[in-house]
Structure formats: C-alpha cells, structure tokens
Amino acid sequence: MESRRAQGDQYEVVVAKKFVVLSLLLSVILAFLVGRTARVMILADHRSEGRFHSIAGASPLQMPLSTIAVLPDPVLKPGKTAPPTQYMSKTFDTTMSASTQSRWIITEDGKQQCTNNLGQNDECAAPLTKISLDLNASHGKGTSFSDPKRCNNEVNGNEDEREHLPMGQHLLMDIENVDNDFLNSEQRLATAMLELVDRCGLTLLSYHCHKLKPKGVSCAGVLLESHVSFHTWPAQGVITLDLFTCGPNSLLPLVPTVEKLFAVPPVKGVTQPKVVWAHKIRGFDDESKEDIALISDMQYFPVGRMTDFKMEIVSANTQFQRVDIYDVILAPFQNLNDYRKAQSTDGSYHSHHPELFEPDRFLYLDGVLQSRRSGDAAYHETLVHPAMFAHANPKRVAIIGGGEGATLREVLKHKTVEKAVMIEIDEILVNVSRQYLPSWSDCSMLDGSAPSCFDDARVQTHYIDAFQWFIDTFPSGMKPKEDPFDLIIMDALDPQVQKDFVNALYDGSAFLHSLPNALADGGIFVAQVGAGGAINDPAEHLTLNLNRIKFIESLVSLGFPSIRDFTDGGHSGFEASWQIIAAFKDVNTKADWLANPSLVDLKIHSRSLPTIDGTTPFHYFDGPLMQTFHHPSKQSEVHFCKGNPTIKDCIQGHGFDPERENLQLSDTLEVRQSTLGERAGRGVFAKVDIPQSAYIGLDKLIPIIHGSTQTFDLIAKWCNRIPWICDYFWGEELEYYTFGYGHIFSYNGLEEVFVDSTFHCFINHACTAANNVGHNLTVSESNADPKVMHTEILEYYYGRHSVYNPAADRQVHFYSSAFPLRNIRAGEELFDNYIAMSGRSLVYWNESVTELKAQCNGVDVGIVREYDTREEHRLQNP
Secondary structure, eight states: OEEEETTTTEEEOOOHHHHHHHHHHHHHHHHHHHHHHHHHHHHHHHHTTTTTOTTTTBOOOGGGGSSSSSOOBBBBBBTTOOOOOOOOOOOOOTEEEEEEEEEEEEEHHHHHHHHHHTTOOOOOOOOOOOOOOOTTTSSSSOOSSSSTTTTOOOOOOOGGGGOOOSSEEEEEEEESSHHHHHTTOOOHHHHHHHHHHHHHHOOOOEEEEEEEESSSSEEEEEEESEEEEEETTTTTEEEEEEEEEEOOOOTTHHHHOOOOHEEEEEEEEEEOEEEEEEEEEEEEEOGGGGHHHHHHTTTTITSSEEEEEEEEEEEEOOOOOEEEEEEEOOOTTOHHHHHHHHOOOOHHHHHHHHHGOOOOEEEEETEEEEGGGHHHHHHHHHHHHHHHSSSOOOEEEEEEOOOTTTHHHHHHTTOOOEEEEEEOHHHHHHHHHHHHGGGGBBTTTTTTTTTGGOOOEEEEEEOOHHHHHHHHSSSSTTTOSSEEEEEEEEOOTTTSOOOHHHHHHHTTTTHHHHHHHHEEEEEEEEEEEEOOOOOSOOOOSSSSHHHHHHHHHHHEEEOEEEEEEETTTTTTOOOOEEEEEEESSSHHHHHHTTTOOOHHHHHHHHOOBTTTSSSOOOOOOOOHHHTTTSOOOHHHHHHHHHOOOSSHHHHHHTSTTSSSSOOOOOHEEEEEEEEGGGGGGGEEEESBBTTTSSSSHHHHSSOOOEHHHHHHHHHHHHHHHOOOHHHHHSHHHHHHHHHEEEEEOOOSSSSSEEEEEGGGGGGGEGGGGSBBBSOOSSOOOOTTTTTTTOOOHHHHSSSSHHOHHHHHHHHHHHHHHHHBSBBBBBTOOOEEEEGBBSSSSSHHHHHHHHHHHHTTTSOOOOOOHHHHHHHHHHHHHH
C-alpha cells in the first residue's frame, strides 16, 4: 500500500489487491471460528445442564446437579436404522415453567460426532435412570385372544423407508384418580412414555417436557410415525394423553398398555383410576372402499367415541374374520354411577336388579356391528318368528351363519321343529360366543332343551362354507342329497359389504339357484339384507344397496311367486331400521303372513315350546307385532318407485289425489230398477254428468267391509260342512251377502272378500266388458273360458310386477268402483266387470264365468236377485 500527496494537499491511498483478498479471508475465518466455538459451548451446556430455565429466579448455571431430574433418551431398537432427520427447536422463557428439557434419539454415529465436538471428557447423553413400573397390575381389562404384540408397528429391512400415506390413527385417553406424585414426576412420566413407544415398535425421534408451576407436567414427543403427548393435573389426579401414528397397525391394543403405564392408582385412597378413551381414523387414504364398514361401525361407536365406560371383552382373529366384543355404558340411556351402585350390596333397587344396569354388550365381525345385548331379542325374534308362524308346520329348519347362536335359540322355541341344521364356517366364532355371549345361545329356559342351544338334541352343526354346502347338497335341477327344509334363514353377509365374493353371492350365484331345490313345498326363505335406506336417499342402484336389488331380482327370476320385505322398526339397536326379506315358495303363504293378531297369538300359545317357569319364551314377538310386518316400510315403497318409476302402482300411488274432484253420493247416484230388466234387480244410475277425472263418492267407499282370508274360509266351511249353522244362525244370509255383493280378491294369498259399504255394491255386471267404472279389462264372460283362467287375471296375480312390489303391497285395492273409465252422462246406468272379482282360484273362476254367461244370456239370475225373490216369496207366504 502506498500514499502520495496529490494536487491541493490531498492524499491518494493505493491498496494492493492482495491485501484486500487476505483481509476478507481472515475475517471469514475468524467469524467461522467464533460461531463454531459458540455452537460447541451451547451444545455442551444443553447436554450437561439439561437446558433448565430458572427456578425461583436462580440462574441455571447456579443450580446444583443434584436438583436436576434426569430424563431418559429415546433409543433405537436393535436392528433399526435412524432415519435422516433435522432437529430444530425454540424454547420461550416463561414463569409458568419450573424447568424445560429436551431429549433426542442417540445413535452410535451421533455419539461419535458429539464426542468429537465436545471432547473426550464430555458426555452426549444424560444417564438413563430406570423406573420400575408394575405392568402386571390388573385394571379390570377383558381377555384378548390375539397376539399381545399385535400393536407392534415394527418393520423389518427396508420397510422403514416405506411411504407413509396421509392418514393415520389417533388414540385419545383421559385418566382421572391417578397418583399425585406420579403425575408431578417428569422422570416417571417420560419413562412411561418411552416404554409405551417401545412396546409398540414406534420410533421416537425426540421429545420435549415442561415441568409447570406449582405442579404438572407437559410433554410432547416427535415420532417418526407422528407424535405422542400428554399433560397432567396432579392436584386433580388427571392426565390427558394422545398418540397419533401413521403406522400400519391398529392402536387399539395400546389401550390396556396405556392404562398399565399411566393409570397409577393413588398410594392412599380406594378410588381406582377411571379411563375414558377414543380411537379415530384420520386423514385421507387411497385404499379401496372395502374399509367403509370398518370405519362406520366399530370405529364410529364405541371405539371412536369418548364414553364413561367401555371395555374390550375379547378380540379374536380367526381364519375368516376378526371378532370384537365390547361392553359399553351408553349415555344418556345408562350411566356409570348406576352401574357401580348395582355392583354394591347397599340394599338399593340397583343392587337387587343389577341386570337392569349392566353395560350393553356389542358384537362386531370385521368391525361391522352384528348384534348387541339390548337389541338381541328384537332383532332375532323379528328375523325368525314371522316366517316360522307363517308356515303351516315347520319341522326342518336350516340356518346360514348365525354363529352367536341367537337365531338357533329362536328356532328351537318352536315345538314343531324336529331338526335345526346350522351351517357356520367359523367354529372359533361359535366358541367365542359360547364363552362371552352366553345369553345369545341360552336355551336353559326351554323345557326339554339344553343349557346351551348348541347342545340341543335337535341341532346339527356343520362348520363349513354354508353356500358351498347348499350347492353340493341341493344342486340345481338335480335330486337333493337330503330332505329339503321348511325354512332357510340366512343371517350372514350384509349385501352392503363391497367385496367381490359378496357381489357374486347376491347376483344370481349358484347358491341362490340351489334354494328352490332346498325348500320343501310351502317353504320360506328368510334373509337379512342390511340397513334400510332413508326416504331422501338416492335410488338404491346408485348406493351400497345395489346388491340388495340384485338379490331380490335373482329370487324373482328363480320363480318365487311372492316376496315380502319388512323391518325391525329400529328396535335392534343398529344405526337404522334393519331390513329383512321373506320369499315364499307358495303364494298362499301370504294369507298366513297377513293373519290377524288373535290368530297369531293362538299359534304362539299352541306351537311354542313351554318354558320351565311357565312364562312365554318370547321377549318381543306377539300377534300385534306381527301385524306391523304386514306391509313394507314407507322407505321401501319410496326406494322401489325411485328404481321403477314407470310401474303403474308407482305412477298412481295410493290413488288419493287431493286435486281431483270427489262427487258426493247423494247428489250423484241413485238406485232404481236396472235397465237389464226385472231379472237383474236393482241398478245404480248417474243423476248428473260424471266426468272421467272425478271420484264417485270415494270418501264413503273407503270404510269398506272386509273379510280376511281366514274369515272367508270360515264362512265357506260353515255352510259346506255344518249346514245347520247356515240354516239357524243367519249363516245363509251372510253367505248370500258375501258372494252376492262382495268383490273376491286373492292378492294377499288365499281368497278374501271386500263389500262396498255404500250403494256402489248395487252396481251390476256389464256383459261383453262394456263397463264404465271399475276394472278396465278386455276379458269378459263372452270371451272367457270357464276352465282356463284368462292371462289378464293371471298376470295381475302372478305377473313379475306382483312378486315383489312394495308400492302395491302398501296400497289398497278395493275402491275401483269410485273410478269412472269414461265420461258418464246423467241417467246412464253404472256397470262394472265382475270377471275381475273372482280371485285367482280356478274353482271360483269357473263358477263366476259360468254364472255370468248364464245371466248375460238371460237363462239365470244373480245370487242377490235369487235371494230377494225367495225372501219376497217367504214374506208373501208366511
């Protein structure tokens, strides 16, 4: 560098380039050395002093080491490799924290690096102080059939480098009545946290703890899989803990481990810790929709809900499925205090009736709710007894599935049953149910049965694939290998489960084709078909209920003449009303299905197996309940019409259009001598013009006189078998009234009769199908063959649309006389077509067609005119 005087006494400084470069280089080296020294000093202070913040205003450097609680370091399990991570933290000084500590994972490479940085006499990690924890202490947990390591999230080899999907499981636990000293010791709490992480093979990268003033500890740990954290309130004896992980295995098995590690009972006191927990599925998964049921059922409740009491009774992984049983106290219908009081001996009502306050018990298969103690009777009695009592004499019954034994229990309550065959693929499910669901298969109340229904002498059990068993035993189109059954009850796979083999089962499978061969004459096939939809749901072919539609369509194609559906009314404890279908091999079975409550109660009294204490074996089912199953649900009708909008019954609905004019009878119709002549008797005439768009006295026609199939049959038996009843007890008059004025229909199985309660009943038959009201048919007495029922009548009763039609099943069919088929002028006589009123019995068809031909040809009179003539003669000649 040089300096020289310049012009005007100014100096000019010349700096060499070499000097500038060397100065900058020395400055960089100096800054690096200062930063490096500061970093080493800070790290050394962190590790040696534990990064404690001030206690009561004292400097951390002034605190004696004897006052520092030593927290354990996270340690990799043998064989695992630490992932590449970068640790960053920032700690804020606050007067609320008595101390703050951080610990991170230590590896051999890390130890060497730390030693190189700090020198041979410094240590990278505080020594681990072992805390003894009693992991064998019992806290009232149930038994697990599964491998105790099933919560293990360990992976081998290169699987540590697998991609974690943006989803995971979240375990939340709240525990009260915990030991105060335990909750205030960050050392014991941190040790418990590390033990928890270690037991399930998770990788704890680091954790950070604050000891709070005056008491309490908060810790948060960073896992390779996500995080774990807790906070304590020692004065209240409370700790809240949450663990989130994207590991591959369930966190549910951790619940008892967390209880044993953190639910430490107070040293002084008799109150045991209370644990409330929930397990959530979170995030977004790219898996298929097969897990929908798992998430919506068991995960939704009880696992995913914080309840005062829930206990895993058993969890068993069988060859075919996972079986989970939980006990739950469900608020607001139950509460924990009532349950505890029921366990006492204080002489209270609760202690004398503990069964009324016990937790509800839930059975899940692969996470799908199958049954619960509070809804057991409602569901299984609804599944079994409607069809059992609709059958004339059920002797042989087959059960598909039903491994918990409750369906079998209900079947065995019928004294007509000689053999009950249960085909259940999962024998472990049956054994688990025997042990943990004993009331589901309890037959001890039945006189002559066994303590367990499985041991009843009438029972035969096959632990094989039920569907394949039916295919092999009752091959379609071939001779059966054993006697067919009167009833087949399928309590197996829900059609909503989205799996390939389920889809195949419900869509025309070989099993379904074996059913007609497996059912005896008059047999009934019953199956539960999952949750019924809500009225506002889309058409079922667009939902998970598509298999239910395919199932019913398959049964229709197989030739079942009548299929009914009904629900449990929501009493079984599922999230919605549960839908059941019954397919009849004989259409006449509908008549017994629709029997009045008194007849059903009579069957219950005469056909049920007596009980040891003389009470009814049924907790839920009786005649009035059976009456609620006569018609499908409104939801069923709505969904059927959403999928079949062009069917007549869906277009017309129930036929009551409030916008349509209803003409009053007194102003519209009158009764006088028929235009057909004196031999025809009375007729009904229009007093005013009647447009086709109007009703004719519909409001008066609705309160109709109805004789059920049983009543109709009774009238016929009276007069045919016991003539003196007709002669002396007005039976003949009743017969004339019934057959003369009534409309005979067979829509509900056997023949039943409807008689118009107004003078619609005087409307005469129109020869050659020239009727202007009522039934719109092309067939009449002029072109009908008395020996062969016409196809129009057969289609009405046997057509495909009539086999399964919830819309028609919910509608009434007897007010046709109120519908004009065309405009009717004033003074014109009203005529109907009596051909439509003979039912589907070939006997009545023959009689009706023959009589109508004779009347229209003028060689005979109707039954009403015949009776009137005889009565007139009797009155004139007393």
